[in-house]
Amino acid sequence: MLDLMAQGGWVMWVILGASVIAVMIFFERLFHYHRAHINAQDFLDGIFNVLRRHNVVEAVSLCEDTPGPVAYLTRAAILQGAATPAEIQQALESAGLSEIPRLERNLNLLATIAQITPLLGLLGTIVGLIQALEQVQHQAPLIQTGDWVGGLWQALITTAAGLAVAIPAYAGYNFLLQRLETILLDMEQASVDVLRFLSKPALPVEVEPS
Numbered sequence: 020m021l022d023l024m025a026q027g028g029w030v031m032w033v034i035l036g037a038s039v040i041a042v043m044i045f046f047e048r049l050f051h052y053h054r055a056h057i058n059a060q061d062f063l064d065g066i067f068n069v070l071r072r073h074n075v076v077e078a079v080s081l082c083e084d085t086p087g088p089v090a091y092l093t094r095a096a097i098l099q100g101a102a103t104p105a106e107i108q109q110a111l112e113s114a115g116l117s118e119i120p121r122l123e124r125n126l127n128l129l130a131t132i133a134q135i136t137p138l139l140g141l142l143g144t145i146v147g148l149i150q151a152l153e154q155v156q157h158q159a160p161l162i163q164t165g166d167w168v169g170g171l172w173q174a175l176i177t178t179a180a181g182l183a184v185a186i187p188a189y190a191g192y193n194f195l196l197q198r199l200e201t202i203l204l205d206m207e208q209a210s211v212d213v214l215r216f217l218s219k220p221a222l223p224v225e226v227e228p229s
Contacts, residue, residue: 030143030177034136038184041132044125045191052198055087055122059205063212066093070216075100088118088202089209096213104218111210118206122199126192133188140181147173 062085069078075097082094095114099107150173 028143028146028173028177030139030146030173031180034139034143034177034180034184037132037136037139038188041129041184041188041191044129044132045188045195048125048129048195049198052122052195052202055202056198056205057085057087057089059089059209062089063093063209066097067216070097088115088122088206091118092206092210093213096210096217099217104214107214107217108210111214115206115210119203122202126195126199129188129192129195133185133192136181136185136188138181140178140185143177143181144174147171147175147177 066078066081069081078097079094082090082097092111092114095110096107099110102110148171
C-alpha cells in the first residue's frame with residue numbers, strides 16, 4: 020500500500036485524504052438519518068391520544084424525548100396552543116426550514132468528492148505522463164525502460180485510485196439521498212396530519228416553550 024502511495028506521487032495523498040473525508044461523511048450522515056427516521060405514524064398517533072386527554076405538557080415532553088425532525092415539527096405546532104391554522108402552518112414551515120439544513124449537512128461535500136476524485140486521478144495521469152516524457156527526453160537516445168516506467172505507474176495508479184474513491188462515494192451519496200427523501204416525506208405528511216388535528220377544536224391549554 021505504501022509502495023503504491025509512493026509511486027502515485029502527491030496526487031495519491033490528495034485522493035487518500037478525500038476518501039477519508041468521504042467515509043466520515045457517509046457514516047456520520049447514515050447514523051444521523053438512522054436516528055432521525057422514526058415510525059412517524061405511530062408517533063403521531065401516540066401524541067394525538069395524549070392531546071385528546073388535554074395533556075399538552077406530556078405531549079411536548081414526548082416530542083422532546085423523541086429524536087428526529089418529525090418530533091421537532093410536532094412540538095413546534097403544539098407550542099402554538101390555541102393559535103389559528105395559519106399560525107400553526109407558519110410554525111410548521113419555520114421549523115421545517117430550520118431542520119432541512121441540518122439534514123442536508125455535508126451532502127454537497129460528499130457529492131463534490133465523488134465528482135472531483137476522477138479529475139484528480141486524471142491530473143495524476145497527466146503528471147505521470149509528463150514525468151515519463153521528461154525522462155525519455157533527458158535520456159534520449161539511450162533510453163532504459165526504468166527511466167520512464169515510473170511515470171506510467173503514477174499515471175495508472177492515480178487513475179485507478181480516483182475511480183476507486185469516486186464510485187463508492189457517488190453510490191453512498193445517492194443512498195443517503197434516498198434516506199433523506201424518505202425523512203422529508205415523513206416531515207411533509209406529519210405536518211399535514213398535525214395541522215389537520217390541531218385545526219379542530221383548539222387545545223384548552225397553552226404552553227410556553229421550555
